[in-house]
Amino acid sequence: MKDSFEENIQFIKGVGPKKAARLKRLNIETVQEMLYHFPRDYDDRRNTKKVSHLVAGEKVTIYGRIIEEPQISKIRKGLSLTKVKMRDDTGSVSVIFFNQPFLKKNLTMGTEVMVNGKVKVGYKGLEITNPVYERVESANSEAQVIPIYSTTEGLTQKEIYRMQKQLLSTIKEFPEFLPEEIIKKNRLCDLRFALCGIHFPKTTQDLKVAKYRLVFDEFFLLNLSLLSIKKQFKKQKSSIALHIKDDVYEFIQGLPFRLTSAQRKTLDEIFDDIQRTTPMNRLVQGDVGSGKTIVAVCALLNCVLNGYQGAMMAPTEILAEQHYEALKELLSPLNIEVGLLVGSMTKKNKERLLERIAKGEVQIVTGTHALIQEGVVFHNLALAVTDEQHRFGVRQRASLMNKGANPHILVMTATPIPRTLALIVYGDLDISTIDELPPGRKSIKTFSASKKKREDVYTFIKKELDNGRQAYVVCPLVEESESIEAESATEIATLFSHTIFKSYRVGLLHGKMPSKEKETVMNAFKRKEIDILVSTTVIEVGVNVPNATVMIIENAERFGLAQLHQLRGRVGRGDSQSYCILIHNSKSDIAKERMKIMEKTTDGFLISEKDLELRGPGEFFGIRQHGLPELKIANLFKHIKILKIVQQQIKELIEVDFEGFLKEHPALEKKLINQLRKIDDEIPYS
Numbered sequence: 001m002k003d004s005f006e007e008n009i010q011f012i013k014g015v016g017p018k019k020a021a022r023l024k025r026l027n028i029e030t031v032q033e034m035l036y037h038f039p040r041d042y043d044d045r046r047n048t049k050k051v052s053h054l055v056a057g058e059k060v061t062i063y064g065r066i067i068e069e070p071q072i073s074k075i076r077k078g079l080s081l082t083k084v085k086m087r088d089d090t091g092s093v094s095v096i097f098f099n100q101p102f103l104k105k106n107l108t109m110g111t112e113v114m115v116n117g118k119v120k121v122g123y124k125g126l127e128i129t130n131p132v133y134e135r136v137e138s139a140n141s142e143a144q145v146i147p148i149y150s151t152t153e154g155l156t157q158k159e160i161y162r163m164q165k166q167l168l169s170t171i172k173e174f175p176e177f178l179p180e181e182i183i184k185k186n187r188l189c190d191l192r193f194a195l196c197g198i199h200f201p202k203t204t205q206d207l208k209v210a211k212y213r214l215v216f217d218e219f220f221l222l223n224l225s226l227l228s229i230k231k232q233f234k235k236q237k238s239s240i241a242l243h244i245k246d247d248v249y250e251f252i253q254g255l256p257f258r259l260t261s262a263q264r265k266t267l268d269e270i271f272d273d274i275q276r277t278t279p280m281n282r283l284v285q286g287d288v289g290s291g292k293t294i295v296a297v298c299a300l301l302n303c304v305l306n307g308y309q310g311a312m313m314a315p316t317e318i319l320a321e322q323h324y325e326a327l328k329e330l331l332s333p334l335n336i337e338v339g340l341l342v343g344s345m346t347k348k349n350k351e352r353l354l355e356r357i358a359k360g361e362v363q364i365v366t367g368t369h370a371l372i373q374e375g376v377v378f379h380n381l382a383l384a385v386t387d388e389q390h391r392f393g394v395r396q397r398a399s400l401m402n403k404g405a406n407p408h409i410l411v412m413t414a415t416p417i418p419r420t421l422a423l424i425v426y427g428d429l430d431i432s433t434i435d436e437l438p439p440g441r442k443s444i445k446t447f448s449a450s451k452k453k454r455e456d457v458y459t460f461i462k463k464e465l466d467n468g469r470q471a472y473v474v475c476p477l478v479e480e481s482e483s484i485e486a487e488s489a490t491e492i493a494t495l496f497s498h499t500i501f502k503s504y505r506v507g508l509l510h511g512k513m514p515s516k517e518k519e520t521v522m523n524a525f526k527r528k529e530i531d532i533l534v535s536t537t538v539i540e541v542g543v544n545v546p547n548a549t550v551m552i553i554e555n556a557e558r559f560g561l562a563q564l565h566q567l568r569g570r571v572g573r574g575d576s577q578s579y580c581i582l583i584h585n586s587k588s589d590i591a592k593e594r595m596k597i598m599e600k601t602t603d604g605f606l607i608s609e610k611d612l613e614l615r616g617p618g619e620f621f622g623i624r625q626h627g628l629p630e631l632k633i634a635n636l637f638k639h640i641k642i643l644k645i646v647q648q649q650i651k652e653l654i655e656v657d658f659e660g661f662l663k664e665h666p667a668l669e670k671k672l673i674n675q676l677r678k679i680d681d682e683i684p685y686s
């Protein structure tokens with residue numbers, strides 16, 4: 001028999017094809033998905049009050065009788081008020097509804113009603129405006145906590161409420177998937193209690209207990225999925241074991257700088273991995289400017305010295321191009337062939353390059369995700385590096401792995417994230433951290449300035465330019481629209497070059513430009529043929545021009561902390577003092593708080609903690625971006641304690657013998673397989 005949790009919602013009493021189609025818009029197709037459509041909020045109607053005890057500002061439930069016929073008044077076009085008067089045994093109060101003239105028929109004199117809403121001070125004493133109401137004959141006799149659901153067109157709160165009620169009262173079995181010992185150890189309630197409690201909590205305590213269990217479940221399954229992915233990666237046996245060549249150390253000796261000890265430690269960890277036949281799957285986490293590239297270069301060089309190919313993938317063409325240039329400069333003297341593969345190449349050039357890659361003539365290939373597309377065949381790929389990993393999901397990494405015979409994988413990110421979060425987002429990876437900047441770096445001085453101060457800012461830029469430095473101006477992110485962004489960048493660049501910065505060379509860079517043009521501009525900036533580069537956020541990741549010392553960010557309040565930090569990281573890459581000026585125009589406290597944090601610290605880890613705190617994890621550069629399903633109820637910030645408990649227990653009970661554990665708990669195994677399928681479906685491709 002089919003598990004009733006898996007049953008199609010359409011066949012449940014009272015649903016049918018029409019409502020099922022609407023539910024589908026909420027991603028609800030099965031009974032289980034319906035039950036896991038949790039209330040987004042609750043309406044607590046337990047605070048019942050007598051009219052004589054009402055206090056302005058409180059949200060209350062009162063019971064009483066309508067004592068006058070409702071009166072409708074049209075205030076203006078689109079706004080009508082329906083006013084009724086109700087009383088209980090202690091006094092009377094006005095109740096006002098907006099735009100619901102039909103209530104005149106429902107709330108006639110003498111009707112017994114329950115009203116739930118906020119008490120306000122009106123013209124003639126206290127009143128309750130726009131409350132929820134129910135006629136008492138249909139109202140639940142007990143005041144209670146009512147769930148509020150997200151809904152969709154053609155489907156009312158009440159309908160969802162009723163469906164949930166009906167489901168929960170008819171389902172006989174709630175298939176438990178958590179192992180007994182875990183339930184016991186954590187004193188979790190059972191699944192029935194949890195689901196009933198989350199939808200229709202009788203007490204605050206019930207709700208707490210239910211929520212705890214569901215949050216636990218969500219973290220548990222997510223962490224288990226990641227563990228499973230990690231084990232799968234590890235199991236793919238046949239990576240190529242590479243030798244560590246002395247020439248690499250010679251190369252390091254020959255660099256114009258000495259590696260920091262954090263860089264050396266990271267490189268050791270990488271070298272440790274790639275000597276094995278189990279594929280490396282390592283994340284290098286390091287703040288902007290910490291020198292991740294050179295670490296990757298050493299690893300790639302070692303790979304080539306072993307006679308194999310390496311690849312380095314970046315999220316944008318500008319970055320790919322930059323890596324290409326850097327690699328060529330460093331490795332051409334050693335007679336290593338480096339290639340660049342990007343989407344915008346001419347067909348002919350691409351074909352030629354693909355051929356040379358397939359023959360193994362190109363030893364290191366840099367590129368965008370064009371690299372993981374079909375048609376790219378490597379001769380003998382042994383190491384694949386992806387830069388700025390937060391733009392790539394789990395699946396992209398996987399498709400890179402499938403190129404050639406399971407290459408070792410190295411991913412690099414400049415977005416440091418809090419440790420616990422890292423375990424979730426990168427749960428399938430081993431992590432190295434470069435927690436040290438190269439010596440001699442001056443920390444970037446950051447100031448925020450209101451728009452009124454813009455003239456001063458321009459004067460300051462000129463001073464820096466006159467000293468032979470260069471500047472970035474990142475333009476207002478007006479809307480989430482690339483073309484509008486491009487437009488405003490274009491406008492500012494034009495304005496600059498005709499007025500304030502007439503005697504300087506102004507460049508323009510935005511995502512809508514053809515890549516050839518982008519490349520030209522970027523190269524000109526690097527060669528110091530451009531003094532001020534006006535750009536959109538395309539320069540966000542990884543761009544390296546050490547002579548640029550000023551970063552101006554317009555409308556800084558519109559960026560999150562992590563992004564501001566990334567943008568700021570484009571300066572401070574050389575020996576001279578660099579500056580970041582945040583021009584903002586916001587009076588909101590959060591925006592001010594953000595500016596203050598940016599002024600105070602350049603520590604990426606601290607900034608990311610604050611970012612998480614201020615924005616809330618929902619927005620925190622989406623888990624989804626990493627190819628993981630969105631959390632429904634668990635909150636990475638609020639529930640961090642539960643997350644730690646879950647991770648600890650998985651470590652103690654499960655990690656040692658993962659497969660054995662799953663064999664012993666088939667219900668859990670089944671649940672996990674379903675979850676993994678979901679992860680696979682939700683992974684974004686670009």
Ligand code: ADP
Pocket residue numbers: 257258259260263286287288289290291292293294414438439542544546573
């Ligand atoms: P990121 O970690 O942000 O990718 P990069 O790899 O682009 O940083 O390095 C930033 C700059 O620091 C580059 O110009 C690079 O040559 C330089 N650099 C890297 N390592 C060191 C070091 N140990 N000492 C001095 N400069 C270094």
Ligand code: MG
Pocket residue numbers: 292293387414542
């Ligand atoms: Mg980088």
